[in-house]
Amino acid sequence: MSDSQQLVSKLVDSVIDQFPVHRGFLEQAVEGATEDERDRLGSYLRFCLSKGLSLEYLAESYLTILGDTLDEQEYFRRHGHYRHSTFADVAESVYHDRDYMDRYMYGLAITTFLWPNHVEMSRFLRRSLPRDRGGRYLEVGPGHGFLLMAAIETGSFDDFLGVDLSPASVEQTRTIVEHFHPDAPVRVELRDFLTADDLAPSSFDAVVMGEVLEHVEQPEVFLRRIADLAKPGAFVFVTTCVNAPAVDHIYLWRTTDELESMISDCGLSIVEPLRLPYEGKTLDQSRDEQLPINVAYVLAKAGA
Ligand SMILES: C[S@@+](CC[C@H](N)C(=O)[O-])C[C@H]1O[C@@H](n2cnc3c(N)ncnc32)[C@H](O)[C@@H]1O
Numbered sequence: 120m121s122d123s124q125q126l127v128s129k130l131v132d133s134v135i136d137q138f139p140v141h142r143g144f145l146e147q148a149v150e151g152a153t154e155d156e157r158d159r160l161g162s163y164l165r166f167c168l169s170k171g172l173s174l175e176y177l178a179e180s181y182l183t184i185l186g187d188t189l190d191e192q193e194y195f196r197r198h199g200h201y202r203h204s205t206f207a208d209v210a211e212s213v214y215h216d217r218d219y220m221d222r223y224m225y226g227l228a229i230t231t232f233l234w235p236n237h238v239e240m241s242r243f244l245r246r247s248l249p250r251d252r253g254g255r256y257l258e259v260g261p262g263h264g265f266l267l268m269a270a271i272e273t274g275s276f277d278d279f280l281g282v283d284l285s286p287a288s289v290e291q292t293r294t295i296v297e298h299f300h301p302d303a304p305v306r307v308e309l310r311d312f313l314t315a316d317d318l319a320p321s322s323f324d325a326v327v328m329g330e331v332l333e334h335v336e337q338p339e340v341f342l343r344r345i346a347d348l349a350k351p352g353a354f355v356f357v358t359t360c361v362n363a364p365a366v367d368h369i370y371l372w373r374t375t376d377e378l379e380s381m382i383s384d385c386g387l388s389i390v391e392p393l394r395l396p397y398e399g400k401t402l403d404q405s406r407d408e409q410l411p412i413n414v415a416y417v418l419a420k421a422g423a
Contacts, residue, residue, distance in 0.1 A: 121161070122161065122165075123157060123160070123162060124157055125161075126165060126168075126174070127149060127157055127164065128149075129174050130174050130177060130178055130181075131146070131149060133175050136178075137178060137179065137182055138182055145233065148232075148235070148238075151238075152232060156232055156238070160232040162299075163229075163295075166299070169298070172225070176222075176225075177226075179222065180221075180222040180223070180226040180229070181225075181226045181229045181230070181233075183219075183226055184222075184223060184226035184227055184365075185226070187366045188364070188365050188366075191364035191366060191368070192364050192411075195362070195364040195409075199409075200371060201368050203367070203368075203369050204369050205336060205369060206335065206336055208369065209334075209366065209369060213367040214285045214367075215285075217286065217287055220285050220286075220287035220288065221287045223366075224262050224288055224291050225263070225291075227262060227263055227330075228262075228263035228264075235395075236395040236398075236413040237413070239393065239395055239413075239415075240395070240415045241265070243393045244266060244329075244358075244415070245269050247354075247356060247391065247417050248273045248274045248354065249274060249275075249325070249354050250273065250274065251275065252274065252354065253275055253276060253324070254276060254277055254324025254325070254350075255277065255279075255322060255323045255324050256270055256274065256278070256279045256280070256323065256324065256325040256326075256327070257280050257281075257282075257326045258279070258280070258281045258282075258326075258328065259282060259283075259312045260283050260288070260328060260329070260331035260334075261281040261288065261292040261329075262283065262285075262288045262291070262292070262330070263288070263291050263292070263295070264281075264291055264293075264296060265295075266327055267279060267281055267296065267307075268295060268296065270327065271300050271303050272300075274325070276324065276325060277304065278304040278305070279303065280305075280308070281306070282308050282315055283307070283308075283309065284310065284312075286309060289307050289308070292307045293307045312341065312344065313340060313341070321347075321349070321351065322348060322350065323348050323349055323350060323353055325353055325354040325355070325356075326345050326349050326353060326354075326355050326356075327355075327356045328341065328356075328358075329357075329415075330358055330360075331359075332357065332359040333360055333363070333365075333369070333371075334367055334368060338359075338381065339381055339384070339385050342357075342381065342382060342385035343386060345357070346386035346421070351422075353419075353420060355387060355417070356416070356417055357382075357416050358413070358414065358415040359372075360411060360412060360413050360414065361373065361374060361377075361411070361414065362405070362406075362409045362412060363411035363413065373406075375394055375406070375412060383421070386421045386422075388418065389418060390417040390418060390419050391416070391417040392415075393414065393416070394414050395412065395413040395414070396410075396412055397411050397412065
């Protein structure tokens with residue numbers, strides 16, 4: 120067994136020690152991963168250990184996001200809506216709570232290798248990123264930094280800018296990039312995308328925003344701003360979710376149609392959609408039973 124695979128096994132063991140009923144799910148997830156994905160997860164774990172974190176802490180971080188998501192699903196089932204609907208409701212308990220935000224981002228990073236829909240969305244980004252294009256890459260809300268890493272590793276952009284309003288996210292993205300790609304021309308800035316007024320219209324060749332829209336009160340403002348900042352012909356990639364409660368999800372779409380109408384109304388057209396139903400259900404069943412649907416889109420500036 121390689122060093123990476125051993126670390127992955129140790130992480131899985133640590134999660135199972137703390138939450139034994141998750142064993143079957145985790146073993147299936149690891150078995151379904153490609154060798155490359157297992158190696159990447161192993162390298163990520165090694166990087167985290169080099170920062171002084173322990174596998175137990177990472178396992179706890181993963182279980183924090185899992186437990187909190189299950190609690191919010193229960194709330195959603197009972198009440199028919201997300202627990203919170205304003206940014207102020209979650210700002211203190213999530214974005215400005217350094218300890219929670221750190222665990223949340225480490226946990227979320229691990230889900231990109233273990234939760235089937237998150238795995239599919241990562242694969243979709245890696246296969247969609249243009250290989251032949253230079254220019255400027257912008258990412259909104261990089262969080263743990265994994266999408267930005269995919270763009271550095273797969274694309275051929277000349278420079279990369281990430282903007283995130285959480286200090287924990289900025290630190291995680293900066294350190295992961297510095298560790299794996301110390302010479303990449305990357306800037307990660309602590310700022311709110313909505314007030315980043317100095318970004319020039321039609322100046323980016325790629326704009327990526329993963330799992331941010333459901334965290335904001337007015338997703339249409341984000342989508343319009345992305346349409347404005349993207350050059351005609353730019354690669355635009357956005358992921359979000361429908362009926363998918365989490366501690367800090369505040370904007371609820373009940374159908375993919377509702378979400379996709381919003382995208383079109385904001386000056387973006389859908390080039391390729393990826394709509395992922397709840398495990399074991401079809402898209403129609405997920406919609407009718409109000410179960411989580413994950414979505415990712417390659418978009419284009421409309422009219423380009
Ligand atoms: C759930 S994480 C997503 C991480 C990663 N992009 C992914 O796809 O898994 C959402 C990130 O968006 C950031 N964020 C939320 N609102 C933002 C805003 N207005 N401007 C910049 N970043 C924002 C959060 O701080 C957090 O790091």
